[in-house]
Amino acid sequence: MDKEIILEVKNLTKYFPIKKSAFSKNKEFLRAVYDLSFSVCKGDTFAIVGESGCGKTTTRKLLLKLLEADKGEVIYKGQDIFKLDDNSMRKLRTKLQVVFQDPYASLDPKWRIGKIIGEPLAIHGVGTSNRRRKRVEELMALVGLRPEYYDRYPHEFSGGQRQRIGIARALALNPEIIIADEPVSALDVSIQAQVLNMFKKLQQQLELTYIFISHDLSVVKHISDRVAVMYLGQIVEIAETSLLFDNPLHPYTKALLSSIPVPDPSKKEELKLLEGEVPSPVNPPPGCCFHTRCVMAGGICKTEEPKLVEIEKGHQVRCHFTKD
Amino acid sequence: MILGIFAPFIATEDPITPVLENKFQAGFWVGNYNHFLGTDELGRDILSRIIYGTRISLKVGYIVVFITAVFGTFLGIVSAYYGKLVDLLLMRITDIFLSFPPLLLALAVVAVLGTGLENAMLAISLIYIPQMARIVRGSVLTVKELPYIEASRALGAKNYWIIIGHILPNILAPAVVYLTFLLADAILYTAALGFLGVGIDPSTPEWGAMLSNGRDYLLIGKWWVTAFPGLMIVISVLSFNLFGDGLREALDPKMDL
Amino acid sequence: MKPILDIQNLKVHFKTDAGTVRAVDGVDLQVNAGETLGLVGESGCGKSVTSLSMMRLLSEKTDITGKIFFSGENILEKSEREMQAIRGNKISMIFQDPMTSLNPVLTIAEQIEEVIKYHQGGTRKDIQARAVEMMDLVKIPDGERRIHEYPHQMSGGIRQRIMIAMALACKPEMLIADEPTTALDVTVQAQILALIRELQVQFKTAVLLITHDLGVVAQVADKIAVMYAGQIVEYASAKELFYSPKHPYTKGLLDTIPRIDREDKELKEIKGMVPDLSQDFKGCRFYPRCPKATDQCCRKEIELIEIGKTRVRCLLYSDRS
Numbered sequence: 001m002d003k004e005i006i007l008e009v010k011n012l013t014k015y016f017p018i019k020k021s022a023f024s025k026n027k028e029f030l031r032a033v034y035d036l037s038f039s040v041c042k043g044d045t046f047a048i049v050g051e052s053g054c055g056k057t058t059t060r061k062l063l064l065k066l067l068e069a070d071k072g073e074v075i076y077k078g079q080d081i082f083k084l085d086d087n088s089m090r091k092l093r094t095k096l097q098v099v100f101q102d103p104y105a106s107l108d109p110k111w112r113i114g115k116i117i118g119e120p121l122a123i124h125g126v127g128t129s130n131r132r133r134k135r136v137e138e139l140m141a142l143v144g145l146r147p148e149y150y151d152r153y154p155h156e157f158s159g160g161q162r163q164r165i166g167i168a169r170a171l172a173l174n175p176e177i178i179i180a181d182e183p184v185s186a187l188d189v190s191i192q193a194q195v196l197n198m199f200k201k202l203q204q205q206l207e208l209t210y211i212f213i214s215h216d217l218s219v220v221k222h223i224s225d226r227v228a229v230m231y232l233g234q235i236v237e238i239a240e241t242s243l244l245f246d247n248p249l250h251p252y253t254k255a256l257l258s259s260i261p262v263p264d265p266s267k268k269e270e271l272k273l274l275e276g277e278v279p280s281p282v283n284p285p286p287g288c289c290f291h292t293r294c295v296m297a298g299g300i301c302k303t304e305e306p307k308l309v310e311i312e313k314g315h316q317v318r319c320h321f322t323k324d
Numbered sequence: 325m326i327l328g329i330f331a332p333f334i335a336t337e338d339p340i341t342p343v344l345e346n347k348f349q350a351g352f353w354v355g356n357y358n359h360f361l362g363t364d365e366l367g368r369d370i371l372s373r374i375i376y377g378t379r380i381s382l383k384v385g386y387i388v389v390f391i392t393a394v395f396g397t398f399l400g401i402v403s404a405y406y407g408k409l410v411d412l413l414l415m416r417i418t419d420i421f422l423s424f425p426p427l428l429l430a431l432a433v434v435a436v437l438g439t440g441l442e443n444a445m446l447a448i449s450l451i452y453i454p455q456m457a458r459i460v461r462g463s464v465l466t467v468k469e470l471p472y473i474e475a476s477r478a479l480g481a482k483n484y485w486i487i488i489g490h491i492l493p494n495i496l497a498p499a500v501v502y503l504t505f506l507l508a509d510a511i512l513y514t515a516a517l518g519f520l521g522v523g524i525d526p527s528t529p530e531w532g533a534m535l536s537n538g539r540d541y542l543l544i545g546k547w548w549v550t551a552f553p554g555l556m557i558v559i560s561v562l563s564f565n566l567f568g569d570g571l572r573e574a575l576d577p578k579m580d581l
Numbered sequence: 582m583k584p585i586l587d588i589q590n591l592k593v594h595f596k597t598d599a600g601t602v603r604a605v606d607g608v609d610l611q612v613n614a615g616e617t618l619g620l621v622g623e624s625g626c627g628k629s630v631t632s633l634s635m636m637r638l639l640s641e642k643t644d645i646t647g648k649i650f651f652s653g654e655n656i657l658e659k660s661e662r663e664m665q666a667i668r669g670n671k672i673s674m675i676f677q678d679p680m681t682s683l684n685p686v687l688t689i690a691e692q693i694e695e696v697i698k699y700h701q702g703g704t705r706k707d708i709q710a711r712a713v714e715m716m717d718l719v720k721i722p723d724g725e726r727r728i729h730e731y732p733h734q735m736s737g738g739i740r741q742r743i744m745i746a747m748a749l750a751c752k753p754e755m756l757i758a759d760e761p762t763t764a765l766d767v768t769v770q771a772q773i774l775a776l777i778r779e780l781q782v783q784f785k786t787a788v789l790l791i792t793h794d795l796g797v798v799a800q801v802a803d804k805i806a807v808m809y810a811g812q813i814v815e816y817a818s819a820k821e822l823f824y825s826p827k828h829p830y831t832k833g834l835l836d837t838i839p840r841i842d843r844e845d846k847e848l849k850e851i852k853g854m855v856p857d858l859s860q861d862f863k864g865c866r867f868y869p870r871c872p873k874a875t876d877q878c879c880r881k882e883i884e885l886i887e888i889g890k891t892r893v894r895c896l897l898y899s900d901r902s
Contacts (some may be wrong), residue, residue, distance in 0.1 A: 051766035193848035261796035
C-alpha cells in the first residue's frame, strides 16, 4: 500500500525568545516545537494529538508559514516552503488551506458570508465576480448551506453552521491539503457528528488530505489514518491509528489513553492518573522531555534525549525503554 | 440613551455686518423683538452673530475631526500593524505630545504659526491626533490577533487587503464614538482659543471671542453680550456629548470588541 | 431517606426584548446525601440556569417558580441574607473557568481564608492553618509555600483544585460543579475527577455535576438526568441510562459520540438543531429531530412518566407507567 507522500516535515524546530525585562540582555527561550518529523500521504487523514502547550498551534502556524522556522524543512511537492519567495508561497497557499477551531472568531463579523467564502477567490483574482458568485453557491451547497444565506452575517448562524462556512471558505480554491485545527471542539456533541461526517464525505468526494489537530482522542480515533502524539514540542509516538490505540508504547500515550473517561459506567476503573503537571516549555527538562512524570523513568532518561525509533512497521516511539 | 440627541444646528443666512447705530440694545426680555438677543457694543445683532458663529465652530469642528481621523487612524494602524520599531517610535512621539497640557500646546502652535482660523484648526488637530492614534492602535491590536485575520493571511491576503478589508471595518465603531466626543471638544477649544483672542480676527462672530469681548460689559450691566455666546457653547458641547453617549450605547451591543 | 436536594417543577423564565425565554421549564430532580447526580445536556439546555437558580444567583428580575428544597427548606423562599449564610457554607459551587473565578489581585491564602472567616470565624492562626490544610487536601504540592502565590502563577489544573478547596473549606452538604473539567486537558481532568470523588467520599458531600460530556458523567455519577430545551427528558441510574436508554434524545446522544472503546464506521447524527427557547412549544420539544416522532407528539405537553426508578418524558412509554 504505497501511497504518494504529499507533505514531508523534517526536523522542524521553533523557539520563541522571551525577554526577562525590557532591558535585560538575558533572553530565555520557549521551546515550542522541537525536531518535528513526519510525512503525510495523499488522501490520508493525519492527526496531531496533544494537550495544551504541546506545540500543536505553533506546528499549524509553521505548516502554513505564518511563522518562520528556526530549523528544519516543510517539503510540499518537492519544495521546502521556507525557501520559497513570497509570490510562490502565495500560489502554494491555494493548495494548503486551514479550518479553525473557533467558529465565532474565525469569520469576520462585518462581512457577509457570501463574501467570506469568496474571499480566497477575490484575493487570488480568480474569475469574474459572476463566476465567483456561482462558485460560492456551489461551495455552499457542498457543505449543506442554503443558497439564500449568501447575504447573511455570521452572527445569524449557529456554531455548526459557521464551521461549515469556514470549511466552504477553505475549499474555495480546490486545495489539496486542509489543516483542521480542533474543528469540532467548540461544537455541541450532537453537531460534532454532523460536521465530522461531512469532513469524511468531502474527503472522499474531493480527494482531500487532512492534517487534523486535536486534543480529543475519541474524535481522532474515529477520523484519522495516522496519529502523532505530541508532548512539550516533540513527537513522542507516531503510528497508524489502529496500531496506536491497540498497542500504545510510549508512557505518555498510555497515560493519555487511560485518562479518557469512557461513557460506560461499569468501566469505572481507576483512571490511571498521570501525576504532576506539564513542565514549562521555557526550561524543558533535560534528557527525555517526559521523564519528570514518567512511571518508567530511569537514570538514562534524565540525561540522554531519546530518538524517534521505529519499533514495528509504521510505528515510531521516542523512549529509551520500548523494547517490548 | 438616545434621547439626548440634540440635532446639530445648521447655520442660517443672517448677515453679520456691524451696524453701529444699534449699540447695546437689550433683547426680547424688554420687548425688543427686532434684535431677539440684543446687540453688542458695535450694534450687531447677537442672535445673528451666534448663528454665524455656529458655522465657524462647526466648520472648525468638522475639519478638525476629519484631519484627526485621517492622520490618527493612519498612525494608529501603522503603529499597531507593523509593530516593533515603528510602534515604539510613534508611541514615544505621541507620548511627547500627550504630555503637554492641551491648551498650552494649541497656544504654542498658534504662537508659531500665527493666528487665523486655519492655524487654529491645525493646532486643535495636533492635540487630538496622538490620542486618536492611541485609541485606534488599541483597537487594531485587539483585532489583529483574531482568528479571522489569520485566516485571511493563510488564504494569501496581502497586508493592504487585510488592513482595509478586515481591520478598518472592525475598528470603526469605537473610532466613530471617539470622533463625536472630539467634535464637542473641538468646539470647546475653538471657543477657548477665541476667548484668548488667538483664534480668529476680532470682528468674526466666534463664540469664544464674543464671550471674551462681552466680559468687559458685564460691569455696566449689558450682560447679554456675554451670556448668550456662553450659553451657546454649553448647549452645543453638551448636545454633542450626549449624542456621543447615545451613539455608544446604540453601537455597543453590535460591537464585537 | 429524604433527599438532601429536592427540586420540584422548577421553571425559570427570562423576559427579553425577543420574548420570554423559557430557559428552564419543568425540572424535577432529587439528590440524596453523599450521592452524585450528573446533569447532562448540550449548550442552551438550561443546566447552568438550573444550578444558578439553586444558588439564587440569578437576577431578581427573573421569573422563577417551583420549589427547591434543600435539607427540607425551600431555598426559593429565603432572604438574601439567609442565602449568604448558605452559599459557600452549606452549598458550594465551582465553575468552569478557574481563571475568571479567582480574584487576580488576591493571594490564594486570602481567598481561601475569606471563605473560612466568613462562615466559621476563628483566630487568625486557626484560619490560616485550616487554609493550608485545604491545600494539602486537594493535593497541591508544597501547599504551605504556594498558598501565598497569585492565581496567574498557577496552571488551570491547580486553579481548579483551589476552587475545590475553597468550595469544600466549610464542609458543605452539597457541591455543585458546573462543567468543572471542560476547560482542562484530559489528563488533568482525570486528576480533578478523581479528587472530587475522593473528597466526596471523605466528606459525604452530595454532588451535582453538570456537564455535556457523557464520558465524565459515566465515570462519576450515580444517577443521571438528561436535559433538553429546558426540561428533564430522562432520569435514571447511571447503569440504566447507558445500558437501557429510553428517550430518543438520550439514545441519539449515545450513538452520536465518537468512542474510544468502539469501532464506528460512521457516526449517527441527530438531525436538526437545538430549538430556540423563546418560542411557544406545542408538545414534545424534541419532536422536529426525533426519529420516532408521531403526530401525537406535538399535540400536548408531555409529562414525566415513571417506570420503576427511571423517569422519561416521552409518549413511547406512556403505556408503561
